[in-house]
Amino acid sequence: MATMRYQQALRLAMTEEMERDPNVFLCGEEVGQYQGTYRVSEGMLQKFGPKRVVDTPISEIGIAGLATGAAMVGLRPIAEFMTWSFALEAMDQLVNHAAKITYMSGGRIQCPVVFRGPAGVGTQLSAQHSQSMESWYAHTPGFKVVMPAFPDDAKGLLKTAIRENNPIIFMEHAGLYGLQGEVPEDPDFTVPFGVAAVRRVGTDITLVSYSRGVHLCLKAADVLAKEGIECEVIDLRTLVPLDMETVVTSVRKTHHAVVAQEEWKNVSFGSELSARIHEMAFDDLDAPVGRVGGADVPMPYAKNLERAAIPTENDVIAAVRRALA
Amino acid sequence: MAKTTVERPVEDDIQSKELLSSYRLMLLIRRLEESVYRKFHEAKIGGYLHRYDGMEALVAGIIPFLQIPGDYVLSTYRDHAHALACGTSPRAVMAELMGRATGCAGGKGGSMHLIDPENGFLGGDGIVGGPVPISLGVGYALKYRGNGNVCVVYFGDGAMNQGGVHEAMNMIGLYRLPVLFILENNKYAMGTSVERSTGQTDFVLKAKAHGIDGEHVDGMDLLKVRDVAGRAIKKMRETCEPYFLEMSCYRYVGHGIGDDNTKAWTTYRTEDEVAQWRERDPLLRTGDYLEARGILTPELIEKFEAEIAAEVEDAIEFAEASAEPPLDSLYENVYSK
Numbered sequence: 080m081a082t083m084r085y086q087q088a089l090r091l092a093m094t095e096e097m098e099r100d101p102n103v104f105l106c107g108e109e110v111g112q113y114q115g116t117y118r119v120s121e122g123m124l125q126k127f128g129p130k131r132v133v134d135t136p137i138s139e140i141g142i143a144g145l146a147t148g149a150a151m152v153g154l155r156p157i158a159e160f161m162t163w164s165f166a167l168e169a170m171d172q173l174v175n176h177a178a179k180i181t182y183m184s185g186g187r188i189q190c191p192v193v194f195r196g197p198a199g200v201g202t203q204l205s206a207q208h209s210q211s212m213e214s215w216y217a218h219t220p221g222f223k224v225v226m227p228a229f230p231d232d233a234k235g236l237l238k239t240a241i242r243e244n245n246p247i248i249f250m251e252h253a254g255l256y257g258l259q260g261e262v263p264e265d266p267d268f269t270v271p272f273g274v275a276a277v278r279r280v281g282t283d284i285t286l287v288s289y290s291r292g293v294h295l296c297l298k299a300a301d302v303l304a305k306e307g308i309e310c311e312v313i314d315l316r317t318l319v320p321l322d323m324e325t326v327v328t329s330v331r332k333t334h335h336a337v338v339a340q341e342e343w344k345n346v347s348f349g350s351e352l353s354a355r356i357h358e359m360a361f362d363d364l365d366a367p368v369g370r371v372g373g374a375d376v377p378m379p380y381a382k383n384l385e386r387a388a389i390p391t392e393n394d395v396i397a398a399v400r401r402a403l404a
Numbered sequence: 405m406a407k408t409t410v411e412r413p414v415e416d417d418i419q420s421k422e423l424l425s426s427y428r429l430m431l432l433i434r435r436l437e438e439s440v441y442r443k444f445h446e447a448k449i450g451g452y453l454h455r456y457d458g459m460e461a462l463v464a465g466i467i468p469f470l471q472i473p474g475d476y477v478l479s480t481y482r483d484h485a486h487a488l489a490c491g492t493s494p495r496a497v498m499a500e501l502m503g504r505a506t507g508c509a510g511g512k513g514g515s516m517h518l519i520d521p522e523n524g525f526l527g528g529d530g531i532v533g534g535p536v537p538i539s540l541g542v543g544y545a546l547k548y549r550g551n552g553n554v555c556v557v558y559f560g561d562g563a564m565n566q567g568g569v570h571e572a573m574n575m576i577g578l579y580r581l582p583v584l585f586i587l588e589n590n591k592y593a594m595g596t597s598v599e600r601s602t603g604q605t606d607f608v609l610k611a612k613a614h615g616i617d618g619e620h621v622d623g624m625d626l627l628k629v630r631d632v633a634g635r636a637i638k639k640m641r642e643t644c645e646p647y648f649l650e651m652s653c654y655r656y657v658g659h660g661i662g663d664d665n666t667k668a669w670t671t672y673r674t675e676d677e678v679a680q681w682r683e684r685d686p687l688l689r690t691g692d693y694l695e696a697r698g699i700l701t702p703e704l705i706e707k708f709e710a711e712i713a714a715e716v717e718d719a720i721e722f723a724e725a726s727a728e729p730p731l732d733s734l735y736e737n738v739y740s741k
Contacts (some may be wrong), residue, residue: 085406104548114671124550129550133544133579135575136571136574136575136578138571138572138574138575139536139571140537140567140571140572141540141567141568141571141572141574141575143537144536144537144539144540144541144568144571144572145540145541145544145575146541147538147541147545148537148538148539148540148541148542148543148545149541149542149544149548150541150543151526151538151541151542152476152526152542153545154542154544154545154548171531171534171568172534172537172538172568175531175532175534176529176534176537176538180527180650181701181737181738181739181740182512182737182738183509183512183513183517183519183527184509184512184513184517184521184527184737185507185508185509185510185511185512185513185737186510186520186523186736186737186740187509187519187520187522187528188519188527189507189542189740190740191740196617220738221738221739223739244410244740245739245740262666329459
């Protein structure tokens with residue numbers, strides 16, 4: 080084990096996998112000479128050279144095509160989007176090509192590619208840079224969607240992603256890049272997809288989240304514990320595949336649930352989670368599933384408005400109180 | 405006396421055999437497309453249907469001369485010809501068009517998504533311009549492996565107005581990737597002529613703007629297509645450089661099944677224009693050329709026609725006798741193992 084930041088854990092995952100498999104390469108804007116916009120790929124150009132750490136022009140369609148086409152003939156590309164907001168440019172290559180080629184070919188083509196980069200909201204980046212759109216990808220058959228909340232998961236899930244034979248949407252959180260944690264240095268350490276983690280055991284209510292939302296739920300649970308309310312906090316880790324078994328098992332015990340996310344609430348991943356909990360555990364629920372999410376507005380710039388648009392632990396606490404009322 | 409439209413000595417028997425083989429391939433493509441049209445109107449084939457009639461030389465002059473396995477071909481939704489040229493059997497093509505389990509994509513792709521990776525064919529593509537960013541990645545992988553292989557990407561004049569095509573061309577020019585661009589300039593993007601869709605109608609100039617050299621070719625002339633592309637590919641294998649060929653060609657029938665060949669000239673082109681292009685038909689011209697040299701005879705044409713008719717009939721019978729994909733395959737292939 081070593082203490083490192085989320086961002087360093089991601090770099091370690093890529094470095095180990097590139098050392099292990101010569102077919103793995105990284106491409107994206109400023110990943111090489113600049114050393115990575117968020118320094119995730121710092122030092123990798125020097126280590127692996129320009130053939131395997133590929134600086135691209137600001138051309139997201141090109142980046143997505145580069146990675147998808149190379150994956151279709153057997154390489155294992157990692158494509159970095161400077162932020163997931165910019166991936167909107169590449170939506171046709173992502174949705175109509177990467178996600179569908181295996182199905183359209185009747186399984187004759189594999190597409191082992193990882194699309195990764197920072198998502199998440201905050202720091203007054205305003206409407207076009209501050210948003211979270213995981214439900215777009217989770218909605219599309221063919222993608223697996225990964226959103227780690229802790230440094231060890233960042234490493235273990237990214238390694239699993241690189242070894243997967245499918246297109247992976249790997250959404251990091253810019254606000255978590257500096258988060259420190261214990262990370263296994265073992266190069267064989269991986270974290271499987273589709274296995275949620277129970278971050279805190281509780282008996283009164285189940286809080287389900289992923290990425291930075293998990294941290295909101297943990298903070299809320301701390302506050303509520305002082306009042307004698309014991310929250311069970313579940314970190315999904317991957318949205319697709321989705322570990323509903325862990326969620327439903329918990330709800331059967333607590334009889335209450337709140338789902339929390341940073342993305343817009345309307346038609347969101349939380350909507351799906353809520354629907355599935357109602358479908359699968361209706362008789363176990365003592366109250367409707369509560370939902371916490373971002374305000375359904377383009378992210379405003381002004382500090383006070385931005386604060387009002389982004390969910391906090393107080394929103395989770397309020398939702399818990401409503402559910403338990 | 406047969407008229408010859410291409411003045412060029414046939415240098416040896418190998419070339420004669422190759423030309424004859426390309427001629428036969430063009431005939432197979434033409435007859436298969438005709439049969440497919442009939443089957444669509446018998447409601448045996450669904451979805452969209454885009455025929456290649458008139459453009460056969462673009463595949464017959466290039467694809468048979470690739471090194472497969474190793475080289476790769478990417479195409480558009482007008483992709484039946486590319487699959488056949490890569491070596492996909494008429495049976496697998498017809499079965500896919502009829503949505504059968506024995507189709508080249510197991511019935512999950514259809515007309516626009518024929519695919520046959522083992523034969524170097526990475527598929528058609530339903531999105532205008534879609535295959536060009538993919539060719540960037542395939543080209544990158546080929547250069548990465550350094551085996552001297554090339555990726556041939558077919559796309560149309562309409563695709564040249566898609567942003568992603570230019571992003572990919574810029575990057576292919578930047579990284580110097582072994583991608584051969586075959587621009588099928590058939591003059592119309594659906595019903596919109598080249599002149600009505602761009603202020604710069606010389607597509608080679610656009611390639612050059614991305615640092616990619618290229619030239620114009622008469623795409624109705626099998627020998628020219630074969631010569632120019634063959635030369636380009638030979639050089640690409642050594643230099644690992646991209647190259648761009650603007651192929652002047654024409655589709656005789658409508659854009660797709662909704663733009664039927666019986667009505668195609670009513671809104672965006674004239675009957676006279678179609679007739680003039682038909683006079684330059686690659687099958688007729690190649691046939692005349694080969695007949696003038698004694699390589700092709702009326703008897704041989706008759707033999708080819710009979711063989712191909714049997715092949716097409718066999719493909720139809722095979723497809724019609726094949727089972728539909730099992731219902732429990734609905735959720736298969738969303739993900740790879």
